[in-house]
Amino acid sequence: MKIISMIPARYAASRFPGKLMQDLGGKTVITRTYEATVATNLFDDVIVVTDSDIIYNEIVNNGGKAMMSKKEHDCGSDRIAEAVEFLDIDVVINVQGDEPFTDKESLKKLIEVFENDPNKEVDLASLMVHIEDEEEINNPNTVKVIVDQTNFALYFSRSPIPYARDKNVRVKYFKHKGVYAFRKQAILDFYKLPMLPLEASEKLEQLRYLEYGKRIKMVETDVQGVEIDTPEDLERAKKLWK
Template sequence: MKIIAMIPARYSASRFPGKLMQDLNGKPVITRTYQATVNTNLFDDVIVVTDSTIIFNEIKSVGGKVMMSKKEHDCGSDRIAEAVEDLDIDIVINVQGDEPFTEVESLKKLIQVFKDDTSKQVDLASLMVHITDEDEIKNPNTVKVITDQNNFALYFSRSPIPYPRDTEVETQYFKHKGVYAFRKQAIMDFYNLPMLMLEASEKIECIRYLEYGKRIKMVETHVQGVEIDTPEDLERAKKIWK
């Protein structure tokens, strides 16, 4: 299998504009993420795909591989789909541009899903983390996921799922981490299929796969990671980097 990593990188961000070009101890966040992904040695290729000439020029300046998006996109999956349409690949892993602390073991687990899936039952794989903090469980910015007994996703929601109707039942909650591994056909189908009601309501792109019958294998990881969504997150990342 030919396996590549794609890092979608928008310059604009509603909560923290230009965050990918913010300095993280001597280098921009996107450069740190790109170099960390390359250094995993897990991929046949690592490519940043961006709508920004600023990010494009930055990655070029460090000798990295980068592509310009041809159009505006609603989500990272659409941006990746456009970029891989004409590439001869089997699996593409979406690495978030704002997560410079690439966690190798979790990426290995995602790749292993497809190596083990000889009958090609899995369309995509993604990560989930067990959470217990009540504020995080109730926070609509935290996407929760529920699975069947084989860890295939049943649904994703910004609401607490499952709802604890019976408080005597021991309920577990899992946070969805936005790291995906796709078969090429799955992401191209996503790109060409229209958004349906559930995705439009929740504003969670992976629901589209479920609505069209795709199978998402969830892999549990114990690493929360550091997502840089706010200036406060950046300061925390700087301390960790040191």
């Protein structure tokens, strides 16, 4: 299989504009993320896909590979779909530009999903982390996922799922990490399908796949990392980097 990684990168993030160009240990967040992804040595290619000249120049001027989006896009999956349409690949892994602590073992587990799927039953795979902190479970910025017995996703939500009506039943809560691995055809299908009510309501693009019957295999990892969504997250990332 030919497997590449693409890093969608918007400059004008709604909650923290310009976050990808913030300094993290002497380099920008997006450069740290790109270098961490390349350093895994898991991919035939690693490319940043962006709508920003600033980010494009940042990557290219530091010896990396980048592509400019031709169109405006609402989400990272749309940006990647446009970029891979004419590339000869089998699987593309979407690494979020604001995750500079992306680790090799988690990405390797995603690749193994497709290597162990000869009948091509899996359309895409993604990561989840077990969480126990009540504040995180109830935080709408933490996306939760519930899965079936074989770890296929049943639903994603910003609400706590499952709802603990019976406090005596022990359930595990999982946080969804926004790292996706797609079969090429699955992401091209996504690009052509209109948004439906669940995705529109929760503002979670992965729900589009579920609403149209695609199968998402979830892979558990114990690597939390830091997603930089706010200035506070950036400060946490700086401490972790040190």
